[in-house]
Amino acid sequence: MPPQSFKEALSKKLTKNQLALVPRAFDVVGTIAIFSHLPDELKKKETIIAKTLLEVHSHIKTVTKKVSDHQGTFRTKKVRVLAGQRTKTTTHTESGARIMLNIETCYFSPRLSQERMRIAKQVKDGERVLVLFSGVSVYPLVIAKNSKPLSITAVELNPDAHKFALENIKKNKFEEIITAIKADVQNVKLKGKFDRIIMPLPKGAKDYLDVALKYSKKGTIIHLYVFTDKTIFPDGIIDLVKDKLKNIKILDTVQCGTASPSKIRVCVDIRVKKS
Ligand SMILES: C[S@@+](CC[C@H](N)C(=O)[O-])C[C@H]1O[C@@H](n2cnc3c(N)ncnc32)[C@H](O)[C@@H]1O
Structure with a gap:
């Protein structure tokens, strides 16, 4: 069976209206996925959505949601872990460089x-x-x-x-x-x-x-x-x-x-x- 897309996998778990509200895009920093915004209507479904993402993308080990904008002198944002490994530290590869960071205490945008x-x-x-x-x-x-x-x-x-x-x-x-x-x-x-x-x-x-x-x-x-x-x-x-x-x-x-x-x-x- 060919691998399922995220939305395909979710279509069995959400109503059509809920599915339409799931954002198509999310950032991936190392092994951590970050949803910038999940609408309030999906609040009760966040864990199901996050667990489904983990099932579909094996390289993602943690799914998080951004819960504040970039703020303060350090331009950092608050994130909440929704599913997977409970860590906010990961190693990201960009243009051949390996970059370790904590996505909450440091600014970084892939x-x-x-x-x-x-x-x-x-x-x-x-x-x-x-x-x-x-x-x-x-x-x-x-x-x-x-x-x-x-x-x-x-x-x-x-x-x-x-x-x-x-x-x-x-x-x-x-x-x-x-x-x-x-x-x-x-x-x-x-x-x-x-x-x-x-x-x-x-x-x-x-x-x-x-x-x-x-x-x-x-x-x-x-x-x-x-x-x-x-x-x-x-x-x-x-x-x-x-x-x-x-x-x-x-x-x-x-x-x-x-x-x-x-x-x-x-x-x-x-x-x-x-x-
Ligand atoms: C938008 S982030 C960019 C970080 C990094 N260059 C990047 O592209 O991922 C700006 C950075 O400037 C730092 N910063 C803010 N004010 C500063 C200051 N007065 N002196 C030194 N660093 C400062 C913040 O802590 C933050 O890490």
């Missing part, structure tokens, strides 16, 4: 993998790269795995994300390339200037451009992430960056996700013309 590769492909041999707001070090790991930088410095404030970053750097054998620092980006003290600076904190990175400029020289590329209203993309975001920064050239504006029906995640690629 949806940004293409965007991370877009950046990794731009890194030239021998570059000094700085990743601000580096989380569990996913940008540094994907860059180290897929390009040949001289060094990557990663700065992250969340102690748990920093702990996983150190472990991930060791497990992927990049101790000679990646240095993870637990610090507030605003106060961090670094040596020298960087060829490329990545700022993946869409909610607020633009307020730390002074730090990026401090570590920039002529030719430094800054990848600045921002949330913006769909209707003002790209002109509104270009104006905002030009208002904040002088002596720069905007190389590209790339939409790399959605935050809500009206809000999008954008990366602005910027070249510094003068230090």
